[in-house]
Amino acid sequence: MWRHCLVSGIAVWLAGTLPAGAFIAYVSNEKSNTVSVIDTDKWAVIKTIKVGQRPRGIEFTKDGKFVLVAVGDDDTIQMIDTATQQVADTLPSGPDPELFIQDKAGKILYVANENDNTVTVIDIERRARVGEVQVGVEPEGMAISPDGRFLINTSETTNMAHFIDTAARQIVANVLVDARPRFAEFKRDGSELWVSSEIGGTVAIIDPVKHTVTTKITFNIPGMRKEAIQPVGISIVADGKTAFIALGPANRVAVVDAASHQVTKYLLVGQRVWHMAFTPDEKFLLVTNGVSNDVSVIDVAALKVVKTIQVGELPWGITIAKQ
Amino acid sequence: MIRLLVGVVFGLSALVTTALAADPVEIGIGYLRRAGVKPTLSMVEQPAENDGVAGARLAIDDNNTTGKFLNQHFTLEEFRLKDGDDAAKAAAALADRNIAFIIADLPADSLLKAADALRGRGTVLFNAGAIDDRLREEDCRTNVIHVAPTRSMLADGLAQYLVWKQWKRWMLVVGSHDEDRLFAEALRRSATRFGAKIVQERVFDDTGGARRTDSGVTLIQRQMPVFTQQAPVYDILVAADESEVFASYLPYRTWDPRPVAGSAGLVPKSWDPAQDQWGAVQMQNRFLKLNSRRMTALDMQAWTAARMIGEAVSRVNSSDSKTVLDFLKGPDFSIAAFKGQRLTLRAWNLQLRQPILLVDGRMVVSVSPQEGFLHQVSELDTLGVDQPETKCKLH
Numbered sequence: 228m229w230r231h232c233l234v235s236g237i238a239v240w241l242a243g244t245l246p247a248g249a250f251i252a253y254v255s256n257e258k259s260n261t262v263s264v265i266d267t268d269k270w271a272v273i274k275t276i277k278v279g280q281r282p283r284g285i286e287f288t289k290d291g292k293f294v295l296v297a298v299g300d301d302d303t304i305q306m307i308d309t310a311t312q313q314v315a316d317t318l319p320s321g322p323d324p325e326l327f328i329q330d331k332a333g334k335i336l337y338v339a340n341e342n343d344n345t346v347t348v349i350d351i352e353r354r355a356r357v358g359e360v361q362v363g364v365e366p367e368g369m370a371i372s373p374d375g376r377f378l379i380n381t382s383e384t385t386n387m388a389h390f391i392d393t394a395a396r397q398i399v400a401n402v403l404v405d406a407r408p409r410f411a412e413f414k415r416d417g418s419e420l421w422v423s424s425e426i427g428g429t430v431a432i433i434d435p436v437k438h439t440v441t442t443k444i445t446f447n448i449p450g451m452r453k454e455a456i457q458p459v460g461i462s463i464v465a466d467g468k469t470a471f472i473a474l475g476p477a478n479r480v481a482v483v484d485a486a487s488h489q490v491t492k493y494l495l496v497g498q499r500v501w502h503m504a505f506t507p508d509e510k511f512l513l514v515t516n517g518v519s520n521d522v523s524v525i526d527v528a529a530l531k532v533v534k535t536i537q538v539g540e541l542p543w544g545i546t547i548a549k550q
Numbered sequence: 551m552i553r554l555l556v557g558v559v560f561g562l563s564a565l566v567t568t569a570l571a572a573d574p575v576e577i578g579i580g581y582l583r584r585a586g587v588k589p590t591l592s593m594v595e596q597p598a599e600n601d602g603v604a605g606a607r608l609a610i611d612d613n614n615t616t617g618k619f620l621n622q623h624f625t626l627e628e629f630r631l632k633d634g635d636d637a638a639k640a641a642a643a644l645a646d647r648n649i650a651f652i653i654a655d656l657p658a659d660s661l662l663k664a665a666d667a668l669r670g671r672g673t674v675l676f677n678a679g680a681i682d683d684r685l686r687e688e689d690c691r692t693n694v695i696h697v698a699p700t701r702s703m704l705a706d707g708l709a710q711y712l713v714w715k716q717w718k719r720w721m722l723v724v725g726s727h728d729e730d731r732l733f734a735e736a737l738r739r740s741a742t743r744f745g746a747k748i749v750q751e752r753v754f755d756d757t758g759g760a761r762r763t764d765s766g767v768t769l770i771q772r773q774m775p776v777f778t779q780q781a782p783v784y785d786i787l788v789a790a791d792e793s794e795v796f797a798s799y800l801p802y803r804t805w806d807p808r809p810v811a812g813s814a815g816l817v818p819k820s821w822d823p824a825q826d827q828w829g830a831v832q833m834q835n836r837f838l839k840l841n842s843r844r845m846t847a848l849d850m851q852a853w854t855a856a857r858m859i860g861e862a863v864s865r866v867n868s869s870d871s872k873t874v875l876d877f878l879k880g881p882d883f884s885i886a887a888f889k890g891q892r893l894t895l896r897a898w899n900l901q902l903r904q905p906i907l908l909v910d911g912r913m914v915v916s917v918s919p920q921e922g923f924l925h926q927v928s929e930l931d932t933l934g935v936d937q938p939e940t941k942c943k944l945h
Contacts, residue, residue, distance in 0.1 A: 365832050385616040
């Protein structure tokens, strides 16, 4: 209740200070089998698109023509045409796709197949599967190094970040992290790889050259039991100074000094915060709250939650681009 | 075809890497099983011949998938006791073959005999099958890690939900066998702990007889309403019938229209085939693919035990049982087991903390601990005997 009052109070104040420019956000709703489309000028859902079963991982293609959404229970990735805002095609992802990542050119898509211990390699234009790599048990998190040379996959039960050479499509290194690694993100300069461990409750900072964990970020929220702190989504701003880490059922996003790896602030968002995406100008960070069925908007400069937007049931993934 | 090809290429490269590296760390895990299978009232619940060990086999596969990246290799040595076999001898025989970790699905007394036979030999037992509280209390052992939940954890998990649901007046029906009485004792303790009231207790005597008969239903339909009539006002009938004599006959047959919980109706368990939260679907699918059946609580307890060993070995990169045991007992150990949070060991009696599922045979109705049952250390410690009350003295 208090949160609602606060948010609506700020919303009134915001009426003058927002909008953020013409951006559009797509949010996958895991339970309702829909994608909510949010206009960041209005901070409102302007359309709800029906998709396949259990939509989770979601990403704009590099050319902005499509939004790809992994519909795990249909064993495929659907392509939403951003012009018509309808599902236009599918990609042969392999069983139970969850998270995926594109190469720099936007031609190749790498998909984590949870049921199969594989990463599937897809040629987006040809809509064809062109290879696969065997990884650990329950592959999930995916990242690609800024130079495009290494694909990272995290496996949830094996508890590793696998470094895969994108040219040879072979694993070249494995780094053990804490339990149930779910998400991986590079600093934009490629100097660090961050991997969140949901059950371990930590974020490992990995040296991508030496393939070693250099430090671990831990979280300590007074009054919050340790088991509830479950880091998932990671977003690091382009200048590499500040990072945001979604803490799952702790209902908070941690703000981290990305140089010292110290938590500087916890932002209260909705219930069970999963994944996040910046607006392209990096003024705002949008985060999905799985249990409260909404998206929180964080003002990146002010480090404040400024808005809550109701979406579908169990929102999970989010992607944002220019309209 | 492409898929096959890529698989082969990758397989070969893995082989090359392994060949260049040192010999893999070999970890043999024993699996010691009790004789016989317990008959159940419901055909659906009749355990499969490989109940339990099937979970351990899946965990070995999972450990080896990880192991291929770490140059570690796990094998499972299965040993099933026959009636009259000595569990202590079987455990010692496994230890003689340099097996440092044994997953045990044994009754309490056999487990203790096995534990005492292994004392000082460095072999660790993982209790996957015995829920007796005494094994974690007055009869606790330094060389036994308990993966199965206790009766008191199961009873507390159920009681928290019933109290949350405001079904606080229980009619308790207890079977006439020892383990039924132990479960009833755990339920009484839970009622006192969480503020439920047992308005009446009745004993259902086991007078023998077949579980399956050609005209049984007619008789049961007459017996059960009569057995439950003239009860004081109550909200829910709680049955303690681990022996599978009567509880499954109670739902829909009570004199008063009341729900049933405990050994039938809403049942507290460590795992259920219907559990699909927290990434469990992948695990359920892997199990189904390997074993062509659904995963039971015992399967999950055995899987968790073998994964705990795999997890510890991957962290310490050693097969030495003392090093592994020290890690398991230490502050850095936790295991992910599709229960929505990390599971850790209670240092004072080596019991694995875990949420308890409440299931009705088709769905997971709820998961305890329930919201609002707080604890200064871990909310999972609101389930079962807690440190201040423990009678366990390790060492």
